[in-house]
Amino acid sequence: MNNRNSGCRVAVFGATGLVGRTMLQILEERNFPATDIVPLASPRSLGQTVSFRGKEYPLQVPSAEAFEGVDIALFSAGGSASLEWAPVAATAGAVVIDNSSAFRMAEGVPLVVPEVNPEAIFKEDGTPEMIIANPNCSTIQMVVVLKPLQDRYGLKRVVVSTYQSVTGKGKAGRDALESELAGEEQEEFTHFHQIAFNAVPQIDSFTENGYTKEEMKMVNETHKILGDSTLAVSPTTVRIPVYGGHGESLNVELGKDFEIEEVRELLRHSPGIVLQDDPSARLYPMPLTSYEKDDVFVGRIRPDYWQPRTLNMWVVADNLRKGAATNAVQIAEVVLAGKA
Amino acid sequence: MNNRNSGCRVAVFGATGLVGRTMLQILEERNFPATDIVPLASPRSLGQTVSFRGKEYPLQVPSAEAFEGVDIALFSAGGSASLEWAPVAATAGAVVIDNSSAFRMAEGVPLVVPEVNPEAIFKEDGTPEMIIANPNCSTIQMVVVLKPLQDRYGLKRVVVSTYQSVTGKGKAGRDALESELAGEEQEEFTHFHQIAFNAVPQIDSFTENGYTKEEMKMVNETHKILGDSTLAVSPTTVRIPVYGGHGESLNVELGKDFEIEEVRELLRHSPGIVLQDDPSARLYPMPLTSYEKDDVFVGRIRPDYWQPRTLNMWVVADNLRKGAATNAVQIAEVVLAGKA
Structure with a gap:
């Protein structure tokens, strides 16, 4: 993960969907220490903006560049988008928390509910896995x-x-x-x-x-x-x-x-x-x-x-909320805390 | 039961309720051999009529007289009405098929779903029980x-x-x-x-x-x-x-x-x-x-x-229907047939 201690940059992929919007809302409500957000969506949303803490952010389409400097990427854009872009985001250094079913059953990908198995988030060396799956609601x-x-x-x-x-x-x-x-x-x-x-x-x-x-x-x-x-x-x-x-x-x-x-x-x-x-x-x-x-x-x-x-x-x-956006943000909080 | 072979007189108690209305409708649909019907309801329904096979029948309040000559009485007017009037109707010679929960668990009262236990309708001598309970939907x-x-x-x-x-x-x-x-x-x-x-x-x-x-x-x-x-x-x-x-x-x-x-x-x-x-x-x-x-x-x-x-x-x-009115009319059909 990139700069964990100096606040954090959060991408929300699928930012125009119901879950994506709820993710943004919950990041605000829970005072998640996001210093910046990167809202991502499909090309048809280009030109729109999303609001976060009173500031408007233009929607972007996902790209390797868009994930540069991102610490945590919350994905809720469907399974095929996740399969395509989660590895890109992870390679760019973002911890991906993926709300699709794409990686849930994949070996080595933790499937996490923070009240249940937060320890699964971290590797043996104490760093978080780069792709973490959010379970089904x-x-x-x-x-x-x-x-x-x-x-x-x-x-x-x-x-x-x-x-x-x-x-x-x-x-x-x-x-x-x-x-x-x-x-x-x-x-x-x-x-x-x-x-x-x-x-x-x-x-x-x-x-x-x-x-x-x-x-x-x-x-x-x-x-x-x-x-x-x-x-x-x-x-x-x-x-x-x-x-x-x-x-x-x-x-x-x-x-x-x-x-x-x-x-x-x-x-x-x-x-x-x-x-x-x-x-x-x-x-x-x-x-x-x-x-x-x-x-x-x-x-x-x-x-x-x-x-x-x-x-x-x-x-x-x-x-x-708990079935999707809240659980994802709670995972992000554990990632940020650096321990289960 | 009164005159089983020459057509039959059917009382419907609770005739203004959803189940009672459905009972009348199902009696029509299934060509139940009712030569006459006696719609019964609480006093506040007096003055109203119900329609059966194109004929209007004035609503009556239940009384011993109202059950005279009735062969089958379909009850759906609530538990306390059943407790009060089912014995009266039975004494007057009507077989009561009761949709309330009043008699369902009573010893000696059959609780009947015609596809399941139609034989419970009849006593050892082959005559029907005078009070038969219709189960919960x-x-x-x-x-x-x-x-x-x-x-x-x-x-x-x-x-x-x-x-x-x-x-x-x-x-x-x-x-x-x-x-x-x-x-x-x-x-x-x-x-x-x-x-x-x-x-x-x-x-x-x-x-x-x-x-x-x-x-x-x-x-x-x-x-x-x-x-x-x-x-x-x-x-x-x-x-x-x-x-x-x-x-x-x-x-x-x-x-x-x-x-x-x-x-x-x-x-x-x-x-x-x-x-x-x-x-x-x-x-x-x-x-x-x-x-x-x-x-x-x-x-x-x-x-x-x-x-x-x-x-x-x-x-x-x-x-x-099957959960109330149809099942009651099906019981009446078995009663009328005289065998399970």
């Missing part, structure tokens, strides 16, 4: 909650059904719902089918085994992040007409017996988690209340009375 | 799919997460979503919280054990209908902003090994089920496509590769 919020359970009780099995926000498909996904609700004719459906007043049990395309890519990400990324490829993860991912964040219904089999109140206290005191679990006050996580928040919200924690050592819970997080 | 669509699996493979465990339509709360539930989407101020939220652009992990009130009544219905009613109180059923029920029907993500552990194609064929040929399972054509059940249909739609059938003898699937049905 639906994986991030799940592993934040699973990690404390893994440490305390061990994990055997997770059955997860998701309730995913239209913003998982970025601006196009959000616009599609708005347009459908406005009764506009759709040339094609961004969410495969009408999403207004619907639930679509397909996110991303199908793989050979009958699971979608989104579902297999939840399996494979969870294995990598939690460092346990024996963990049974059985996912069903569903798009629903909400903006605020992804919901997940989790049935989790632990390695040993637990007291439910102990689980609640454990999660309440775990990093990145806000416990919202008071049924009598109708308090539980919801997409509406997680919107624009950086935390992972968990509630409806209760024993599965029908299966030993198993519990149910309900987890919600803003997929654009 | 989320239970009905699940047991229709579980029954063939139980018969062929045995059932060990079901983990279910629901995606439930606002019409589960009747007209008020539907109106609430419309009103919220129109941006109208809400005095209180019919679905506990705003449901537009939200997912609310609470349906009905909470019981002592941390599960909602809706969730415990899925456990207890499933045990009763499938005749197996050892079956592990672990439910999470969630309201989402759809009108068309309830979705359910099911993870099912069977008693023995299976071939997934065999499961698919089994379900394809089972009563009341329509298989919609062609991912390559983006064909799977959805609330929008199940709307106003009488079947239970199943798709996304795939092995749980991480747990032996286990599979995942996705089930949708119109909760006002």
